[in-house]
Amino acid sequence: QLQLQESGPGLVKPSETLSLTCTVSGGSISSSSYYWGWIRQPPGKGLEWIGSIYYSGSTYYNPSLKSRVTISVDTSKNQFSLKLSSVTAADTAVYYCNRIAVAGSDYWGQGTLVTVSS
Amino acid sequence: EIVLTQSPATLSLSPGERATLSCRASQSVSSYLAWYQQKPGQAPRLLIYDASNRATGIPARFSGSGSGTDFTLTISSLEPEDFAVYYCQQRSNWPPAYTFGQGTKLEIK
Numbered sequence: 001q002l003q004l005q006e007s008g009p010g011l012v013k014p015s016e017t018l019s020l021t022c023t024v025s026g027g028s029i030s031s032s033s034y035y036w037g038w039i040r041q042p043p044g045k046g047l048e049w050i051g052s053i054y055y056s057g058s059t060y061y062n063p064s065l066k067s068r069v070t071i072s073v074d075t076s077k078n079q080f081s082l083k084l085s086s087v088t089a090a091d092t093a094v095y096y097c098n099r100i101a102v103a104g105s106d107y108w109g110q111g112t113l114v115t116v117s118s
Numbered sequence: 119e120i121v122l123t124q125s126p127a128t129l130s131l132s133p134g135e136r137a138t139l140s141c142r143a144s145q146s147v148s149s150y151l152a153w154y155q156q157k158p159g160q161a162p163r164l165l166i167y168d169a170s171n172r173a174t175g176i177p178a179r180f181s182g183s184g185s186g187t188d189f190t191l192t193i194s195s196l197e198p199e200d201f202a203v204y205y206c207q208q209r210s211n212w213p214p215a216y217t218f219g220q221g222t223k224l225e226i227k
Contacts, residue, residue, distance in 0.1 A: 035214065037216075046205065046218055046219075046220045046221045047154075047156075047162065047205055047207075047218040047221075048218065049207075049215070049216040049217065049218065052214055052216075060213050060214045060215060062215070063119070063215075096161055096162075098161075100214075102167075103152070103164065103167035103168065103171070103173060104152035104154075104164045104167045104173070104207065104209070105152075105154075105162070105164060105207075106164050106173065106174075108161035108162065108163075109161065110161060111161055
């Protein structure tokens, strides 16, 4: 059974960089059939796609976040990561990593709350 | 940028009733539309992909329809566990990109 698990600091200071890692178990991140991505959800609000990455390293970002986002992959560790720079309180959210099939995001991590506060 | 508008924002129904949720796109998304269910404190779950295909393990009471700009998620007879928030999502083929609707909360009447 495929599992995804987010990890990283739960508190980040304004203007700093948010860094999260998603560890994939029960399957290979190098499968040619899938992308891997990040989606976030501010408290009490809806879902926002942040970006996606292919195992080869090709990346695709939400245009509204593109200038601040970097997603990378480490196939040797079966992990992919998110960096979001210059964070503000508006970046406070639950961050989910997910597997993206042609059908949609079919596997998700449990989510991790990141709070931006001094 | 494609905008997805879901209606209604909140739908109040009783178990056993039929639920009809709408998602309208600002321009055609062909059939590249998915529906997700999210319960409090949980990650979203994929229900429907490509407008009308049920994802693995999804009960037959869930069905999707539509193409172009107008889509519908129908739950034929509501079970207690179906009360949740539902999101539609469109995907652009190239470059890969995704947009979500703002969600419809399905609550018990």
